[in-house]
Amino acid sequence: MILRGRKVARGAAEGEALVSSEGISFYGGVEPETGTVVEKGHPLEGRSVKGKVLVFPSGKGSTVGSYALYEMKKLGNAPAAIINKDIETIVAVGAIISEIPCVDQIDIAKIRNGNKVRVNADEATVEVM
Amino acid sequence: MRLTKEEQEMLDGKHGIAVRKSMEILVALGEIFGAKRLIDVVSVQVSGVSYHNLGEAGLDYLADLAKDGKVRVLTTLNPAGMDTENWRNLGIPEDFARKQERVIGAFRKMGIITTCTCTPYFVGNTPHFGEHVAWGESSAVCYANSVLGARTNREGGPSALASALTGKTPEFGMHLDENRQAQVVVNVDAKMERVTDFGALGYVIGNKIGKKIPLIRGVRKASVEQLKSFSASIATYGGTALFHMEGITPNKTTVPDENISVTQEEIVSAKKALDDGCTPDIYSIGCPHLSLKEIEDIAKMLEGRKVKKEMWICVARPIKRIADQMGYTKIIEDSGAKIASDTCMVVAPIKGRFKCLATDSAKACFYGRGKNHFSVVFRDIPELIEEATS
Numbered sequence: 001m002i003l004r005g006r007k008v009a010r011g012a013a014e015g016e017a018l019v020s021s022e023g024i025s026f027y028g029g030v031e032p033e034t035g036t037v038v039e040k041g042h043p044l045e046g047r048s049v050k051g052k053v054l055v056f057p058s059g060k061g062s063t064v065g066s067y068a069l070y071e072m073k074k075l076g077n078a079p080a081a082i083i084n085k086d087i088e089t090i091v092a093v094g095a096i097i098s099e100i101p102c103v104d105q106i107d108i109a110k111i112r113n114g115n116k117v118r119v120n121a122d123e124a125t126v127e128v129m
Numbered sequence: 130m131r132l133t134k135e136e137q138e139m140l141d142g143k144h145g146i147a148v149r150k151s152m153e154i155l156v157a158l159g160e161i162f163g164a165k166r167l168i169d170v171v172s173v174q175v176s177g178v179s180y181h182n183l184g185e186a187g188l189d190y191l192a193d194l195a196k197d198g199k200v201r202v203l204t205t206l207n208p209a210g211m212d213t214e215n216w217r218n219l220g221i222p223e224d225f226a227r228k229q230e231r232v233i234g235a236f237r238k239m240g241i242i243t244t245c246t247c248t249p250y251f252v253g254n255t256p257h258f259g260e261h262v263a264w265g266e267s268s269a270v271c272y273a274n275s276v277l278g279a280r281t282n283r284e285g286g287p288s289a290l291a292s293a294l295t296g297k298t299p300e301f302g303m304h305l306d307e308n309r310q311a312q313v314v315v316n317v318d319a320k321m322e323r324v325t326d327f328g329a330l331g332y333v334i335g336n337k338i339g340k341k342i343p344l345i346r347g348v349r350k351a352s353v354e355q356l357k358s359f360s361a362s363i364a365t366y367g368g369t370a371l372f373h374m375e376g377i378t379p380n381k382t383t384v385p386d387e388n389i390s391v392t393q394e395e396i397v398s399a400k401k402a403l404d405d406g407c408t409p410d411i412y413s414i415g416c417p418h419l420s421l422k423e424i425e426d427i428a429k430m431l432e433g434r435k436v437k438k439e440m441w442i443c444v445a446r447p448i449k450r451i452a453d454q455m456g457y458t459k460i461i462e463d464s465g466a467k468i469a470s471d472t473c474m475v476v477a478p479i480k481g482r483f484k485c486l487a488t489d490s491a492k493a494c495f496y497g498r499g500k501n502h503f504s505v506v507f508r509d510i511p512e513l514i515e516e517a518t519s
Contacts, residue, residue: 008157032186064182066287071186087161093287096153097190104161 003106003126008084008092011101014118015080017111017128018052020044026065026072026094035077053117054079055108059091069094081119083108083126130159130299131166139295147198147239151291158288159299168261168300172203173293174249175241176265177286179210179476180229187286188228191235194290200240201296205254207266208418209233209245210478213471219441225478241293245471246445248357248418250277253447258379261304263292267368268361268417268492274371276356278379280304283370303370311344311373311382319393321348323509327355328491329399331362333391340368344382346375354420361417362491400507403494407504409487412436412466412517413474414510415443416490423510424448428457430511431464434518439483440466443473464518475500487513 020043024030029039035050049072059065069091072078082095087104095102101121111117111128118127138144140152155167177183183191210229211221237243244252247266250273256262258278264270265284273279282302284292292298302308315334321327334343343363351359351374363369373382414427424444442461444452449470452458461468469477474486475496486497487506497503508516 006160008161010153064177064184064187064286066285067177067183067187067190070190071184074186074189089158089161089285089288092157092161093154093285096157097150097287 001110001128003110003128005103005105005124005126007121007124008087008104009095009100009102010121011099012118012120012122013053013080013101014116015051015053017113017115017117018044018047018049018054019108019111019113020056022056023058023060024056025060026068026090030068030072032068032071032075032077035072049079050077052079053081053083053119055083055111057085057108059084059088065090066094066097069100070098073098073100081121083111083119130156130164132156136167136297145197147194147196147294150194151294154288154291155295155297155299159301162299162301164299164301166300167297168304169296170202170263170292170298171256171260172205172254172262173200173289174205174207174254174264174266174269175236175286175289175293176207178207178232178236178245180225180232181210181476181478183232188232188235190287191232194294195235195238198239198294200293202293203254204241204293205244205249205252206236206241207245208247208472208476210476211472212469213245215469219467219469220482221478239294244445244447246418247473248445251418251420251448252445261298263289263298265289267364268357270370271360271364271372272357274303275360275373275378275380281370309371309380309382310342311385312341313338313343313385313387313389315343315345316388316390317345317347319391319396321351324355324358324489325400325507325509326396327351327359328362328489328507329396329403330391331359332366332399332403332491333395335363335365335367335369337389338367338369342369342371342373344373344375344384348374348377351377354423357417357420358490365492365495403491403505403507405485405504405506407485407506409438409485409506409516411483411485412438412440412487412513413443413493414441414489414513416473416475416488416493418473419444419448421448421451424452424457425455427510427514428452428460430514431466431518432460434464436465436517438517440517441469441474442466443469446470487516489513
């Protein structure tokens with residue numbers, strides 16, 4: 001199945017999908033040192049985003065979140081790619097400065113946890129394998 | 130989005146890595162928000178300066194950009210986590226100071242004027258009516274759009290920096306006339322005389338209308354200091370980037386159908402809501418940073434008196450230099466109060482050092498409570514000084 005959306009940050013990557021029904025805040029909500037989601041009560045609490053194709057509706061929280069995503073990338077704990085339903089500026093800017101392939105306007109309900117997914121941001125496609 | 134030949138070359142990396150990255154950010158934001166083109170900006174205010182908020186990641190990012198990035202327009206800087214000269218006296222740890230110095234060094238390397246103030250409009254970054262700028266710092270954004278009549282979206286740290294390094298911003302939101310029209314009329318039927326009245330008004334309106342653009346009626350007079358305080362408050366509690374105040378602000382607007390009102394009782398209860406009734410162990414004045422007039426008035430009030438509690442007077446360094454020259458600094462320091470330049474209570478690493486913050490700033494109440502877990506007391510400057518000295 002191929003889903004079409006919009007390119008946010010260039011590049012291509014594949015990996016296992018980690019899907020959240022709720023928004024993610026990369027400042028305070030995810031620990032850069034491990035890539036683990038630490039926000040209390042979050043559907044992904046305790047799960048690591050490292051190397052995953054991270055799928056969530058939209059970003060939230062402080063604008064410092066862009067820098068937090070960048071730190072995760074530097075430490076090797078960032079997601080391999082990001083898929084959003086509706087991108088906002090924090091995740092968009094974070095993905096661009098961290099060079100994490102990112103697309104939005106994707107029907108994320110069609111992606112299940114554990115699906116093998118290939119993101120080609122340059123072509124604005126997501127292939128669910 | 131349509132790019133000029135030069136903009137395309139900037140995006141393709143012909144002007145270096147920092148410019149390429151910056152263009153990627155601006156073009157992506159432009160695409161997301163439906164901009165048709167990039168436009169030139171005349172100045173930038175960069176937020177995200179305190180090491181306390183940036184962390185090692187932010188510092189790494191800035192250091193990377195500084196390798197080949199140079200600003201193309203007048204660019205000033207938001208407050209840092211400490212006074213860059215007087216940090217020891219204000220109790221900032223050595224380790225933090227070193228890291229903060231590296232952050233400021235990276236900005237300086239890019240050609241940013243390290244003003245370290247949230248009131249760039251007091252120190253020479255003062256766009257005129259209709260000019261396009263790219264500013265961070267919500268209070269300054271609101272002041273620039275509303276009081277000066279310049280045009281800026283609410284930028285985050287990386288996007289403001291991207292505009293500084295390219296001189297461009299995507300044309301959407303606050304840059305376009307159609308998005309600058311009032312969405313709700315706010316009829317104020319309350320006494321608006323003191324700075325805390327305006328802080329409380331920002332709290333009430335912000336809570337009622339969120340990010341909507343208000344056309345405020347019924348305020349007969351407002352000083353620069355009152356508008357500064359109001360801008361900070363309405364941006365903190367609501368999130369708007371622009372307000373119209375009939376007879377006071379310069380922008381034209383159509384008049385919307387939706388009407389709400391603000392009563393004297395609401396101002397009184399806002400002041401109560403902003404005050405926890407605690408006994409202050411820190412007095413802080415200057416959020417946003419003080420005007421020349423305010424620091425002059427404070428010096429007159431403090432002359433020949435002694436403060437009995439910790440008191441921080443927060444002001445942009447160029448304004449402090451004038452205060453030095455006029456003898457105000459000596460009067461203030463002789464009273465035992467401390468002048469903090471380059472920083473403020475919102476961004477300094479002071480969590481745990483104090484319990485009850487007394488301030489004239491509705492914005493400082495919000496961040497004092499939220500970020501630093503302080504209780505707060507909300508009063509005008511003359512009352513704060515009276516209390517702290519008796």
